[in-house]
Amino acid sequence: MKQFLTLLIFLLLSGILTAHKPKSKSEKFGNVKTFFKSGFNFGDKTRESQEMKIHIIGKLSETVGKRLNFKDTLMIEYERSYKENKLIILENNNTNYKVLGLTGGSIIESNGKGLAVRIIDENINVIDVLKLVEYSICNRKKINKFLIPTDYIYDYSNENKITVPANSEDFIQKILKKKSDLIDEIIKDEIELLNNGFSHTKISWKNGEFIFGFNNIPPKNGNYLSLKTEKYIVKDFKYYIENFWNDFFVIFQDSSSFTYFDGWEKNTCVQKIEEKVNGFYPFMMNKERITSSKILLIPAMEDFFYVYDIKKKLLQKVE
Numbered sequence: 001m002k003q004f005l006t007l008l009i010f011l012l013l014s015g016i017l018t019a020h021k022p023k024s025k026s027e028k029f030g031n032v033k034t035f036f037k038s039g040f041n042f043g044d045k046t047r048e049s050q051e052m053k054i055h056i057i058g059k060l061s062e063t064v065g066k067r068l069n070f071k072d073t074l075m076i077e078y079e080r081s082y083k084e085n086k087l088i089i090l091e092n093n094n095t096n097y098k099v100l101g102l103t104g105g106s107i108i109e110s111n112g113k114g115l116a117v118r119i120i121d122e123n124i125n126v127i128d129v130l131k132l133v134e135y136s137i138c139n140r141k142k143i144n145k146f147l148i149p150t151d152y153i154y155d156y157s158n159e160n161k162i163t164v165p166a167n168s169e170d171f172i173q174k175i176l177k178k179k180s181d182l183i184d185e186i187i188k189d190e191i192e193l194l195n196n197g198f199s200h201t202k203i204s205w206k207n208g209e210f211i212f213g214f215n216n217i218p219p220k221n222g223n224y225l226s227l228k229t230e231k232y233i234v235k236d237f238k239y240y241i242e243n244f245w246n247d248f249f250v251i252f253q254d255s256s257s258f259t260y261f262d263g264w265e266k267n268t269c270v271q272k273i274e275e276k277v278n279g280f281y282p283f284m285m286n287k288e289r290i291t292s293s294k295i296l297l298i299p300a301m302e303d304f305f306y307v308y309d310i311k312k313k314l315l316q317k318v319e
Contacts, residue, residue, distance in 0.1 A: 025051065027058055031065060031072065034058035035097060037079040046282055048239045049210070054078050056126050056191050056205050061133045063186050070137045073114035076129070079103055081120050082280075085153055089118040089166045090136045092143045105154045105162055115140055120152075123236075127208055128176050130183045135175045146171055196246040203240075209233050212240075212249055214263045229263030241285045243295075250297070255279030260295075260310060269313040277302055 023041035027034045036054040057076060065074060075095040087102070095114035101107055102120065117132050136143055147165035154160055187207055194203040198218050204211045212232040234251070241250045248262035256273045281300035289295050289310075298305040304319040 027055060029058045029062040032058055032062045032074045035077045039080060039082055042282060045242045046239060049237050050080055050124060052193050053124055053126050057129050059191055060130055060186050064130060064133050067182060068137050075114060075116040077118040078124055079120045081122050083156060087120040087152055087166050088172050090132060090143050091116045092140050102152060102164060103154055105160060107164055127183060127187060131176055131180055134180055134182060200246040201242060201249060209235050212261055230265045232261040232268060239282050250285060260308065267310050271315050
């Protein structure tokens with residue numbers, strides 16, 4: 001058993017080396033284009049909440065545009081920052097991919113078209129970004145007047161910087177503090193983010209909350225037993241891991257706590273991790289339970305791992 005676990009850990013940790021590369025994703029929702037970039041790509045079974053948020057923002061921004069009769073192109077760019085370096089740009093007449101240039105130390109020329117909302121930050125809030133979208137559309141003709149020269153440090157040495165037109169924190173906060181009836185209305189629409197089919201995992205978002213659950217709608221043809229499962233609702237999280245058979249989630253709120261969720265309230269439990277672990281990389285998990293009631297969780301760059309007993313709700317450190 002020990003040899004098996006050693007081999008399994010080696011195979012899982014070797015995935016970290018291939019995953020430490022940027023992940024970028026572009027989507028289109030009518031006349032709305034979105035671009036997301038993260039420093040890591042851990043595959044389809046491990047996803048950051050930030051990636052899901054930009055998808056939600058894209059879908060709902062299309063609705064905002066239609067309600068405000070905006071027919072031009074809207075570009076929404078978001079790059080995750082892993083240092084204390086924040087930048088927000090609300091810009092008219094430029095839908096080029098500008099964030100990619102900024103993080104490389106250059107400013108890409110304007111294409112003289114459309115409207116853009118660009119963000120470089122560690123975390124984003126869906127409702128806040130939608131307010132920025134609404135404000136930019138409503139104030140398109142004068143939006144560029146609020147850009148001021150801002151120094152942006154674009155590498156981890158904190159030595160190299162460029163000056164870029166961006167919005168001040170005070171300006172952005174004034175927008176976010178205002179109530180928006182339009183945004184309050186459209187966030188009531190449920191956005192599906194994941195659906196692995198009947199009796200398997202699904203995720204959606206509504207009213208500022210992520211909803212983890214299971215698809216309990218059986219196919220029309222055939223005899224299926226009724227599926228009754230619980231939901232797990234959370235305002236935000238860091239990332240989730242899904243197993244190979246799509247029948248449970250491990251949802252990390254941060255680097256020191258996670259929730260196991262398989263649709264049954266008796267098994268749902270928030271677990272605290274007492275040890276200080278590397279929070280830069282996500283945990284790795286075996287594709288399936290190592291027994292009928294245990295899963296293996298491996299923190300990156302550590303010489304130990306955890307065995308979690310689902311039924312006993314017990315987390316055991318193994319060195």
